[in-house]
Amino acid sequence: DQQVKQNSPSLSVQEGRISILNCDYTNSMFDYFLWYKKYPAEGPTFLISISSIKDKNEDGRFTVFLNKSAKHLSLHIVPSQPGDSAVYFCAAVNDYKLSFGAGTTVTVRA
Amino acid sequence: NAGVTQTPKFQVLKTGQSMTLQCAQDMNHEYMSWYRQDPGMGLRLIHYSVGAGITDQGEVPNGYNVSRSTTEDFPLRLLSAAPSQTSVYFCASRQGQVVREQFFGPGTRLTVL
Numbered sequence: 632d633q634q635v636k637q638n639s640p641s642l643s644v645q646e647g648r649i650s651i652l653n654c655d656y657t658n659s660m661f662d663y664f665l666w667y668k669k670y671p672a673e674g675p676t677f678l679i680s681i682s683s684i685k686d687k688n689e690d691g692r693f694t695v696f697l698n699k700s701a702k703h704l705s706l707h708i709v710p711s712q713p714g715d716s717a718v719y720f721c722a723a724v725n726d727y728k729l730s731f732g733a734g735t736t737v738t739v740r741a
Numbered sequence: 742n743a744g745v746t747q748t749p750k751f752q753v754l755k756t757g758q759s760m761t762l763q764c765a766q767d768m769n770h771e772y773m774s775w776y777r778q779d780p781g782m783g784l785r786l787i788h789y790s791v792g793a794g795i796t797d798q799g800e801v802p803n804g805y806n807v808s809r810s811t812t813e814d815f816p817l818r819l820l821s822a823a824p825s826q827t828s829v830y831f832c833a834s835r836q837g838q839v840v841r842e843q844f845f846g847p848g849t850r851l852t853v854l
Contacts (some may be wrong), residue, residue: 635783665841674745674831674845675784720783727838728799731776731783 634658635723637732645740650708652735654721657702661723661730666695666706669718669734678719679706711739743767745846747832753852754822762817762849764832770844772835773815777801777828778848784831790815822853 636655644650652666662683667675681688681695681704688695694707708715716739721732748763766773774789786799790809804826806818815834819826829850835843 633783637783640781663840672847674833674847676845677841677843680841722784724840727840728786728789729784729840729843731785733781733783 632657633730633733634661635721635730635732637721637735639735640733641736641738643738643740644711646713647710650706650711650715650737650739652706652708652719652721652737654704654706654732655702656704656723656730658723658725658730659702660725663724664695664697664704665722665724665729666693667720667722667731669720675720708737711737713739713741715739745832745834745844747830747846747849749849750847751850753854754819755854756823758822759818759820760822762819762830762832762851764815764817764846765813766815766832766834766844767813768834768836768844769812770834770836771812772837772843773809774799774833775805775807775815775817776831776833777826778831779828787817787830819851822851824853827851827853 665680666678668678669675679693697704718734720734722729745766771792775787776784788807790796832846
C-alpha cells in the first residue's frame with residue numbers, strides 16, 4: 632500500500648507561469664519530506680526538502696509547502712522554465728528510509 | 742569524483758537466468774541502497790547497507806541478494822530472473838543519515854523475457 636501518493640501523473644504549463652505539484656501521504660510518522668527531479672536516462676537528483684516542524688521552505692524558484700493536518704505537501708515552481716521539464720518525485724522519510732510517490736511528469740511549453 | 746556508477750545500462754535476460762547489477766561510489770559513503778522503479782509505483786527500496794559487511798532488507802527484497810564487502814561496491818544479484826523483475830534499478834549512496842544528500846546512479850534498465 633503506497634504511503635506517498637502523487638495523484639497527477641502529468642502536468643503541462645506554459646513557460647513563465649507557475650507549476651504546482653501535489654503530494655499526499657498517509658503515515659503520520661514521516662518527519663521529513665523531499666522533492667526529487669529526474670531527467671530521462673538519469674537518476675533522481677535532490678531538489679528541495681522540508682522538515683515536519685516547518686510549513687514552508689523556499690529555494691530560489693522552488694517553494695515547498697507542508698500541511699501536516701491534511702497530510703499534504705506541494706511544490707511550487709515560479710516561473711517555470713523549459714529546463715524544468717522532467718519527472719518530479721515526492722518522498723517522505725521515516726526512520727531514515729525514504730518512501731516515494733509515483734512521480735509527476737512536468738512539461739513546460741514555450 | 743565519478744559519484745555513483747552503475748553497470749550495465751541495459752540488460753535483457755531470459756526467465757531463470759542469473760545476473761549481477763554493479764554499483765560503485767567514490768564518495769566514501771557509508772549508506773548504500775538499491776531501488777526499483779516501476780510505472781505508477783515510484784521508487785521502492787529493495788536492500789540497503791549501512792556499512793561494509795552490514796546489509797538489510799527493504800520493502801521488496803524477494804528474488805534479490807546483496808553483499809557489501811567494501812565501502813565502494815554494493816552489487817545486486819538476481820539468482821533466477823522472473824518477468825516481474827523487469828524494471829529500472831537505481832543504486833544510491835549517502836553519508837550516514839542525511840537523506841537530503843543521497844546521490845543516485847543513472848540506473849540499469851532490465852528486461853526479463
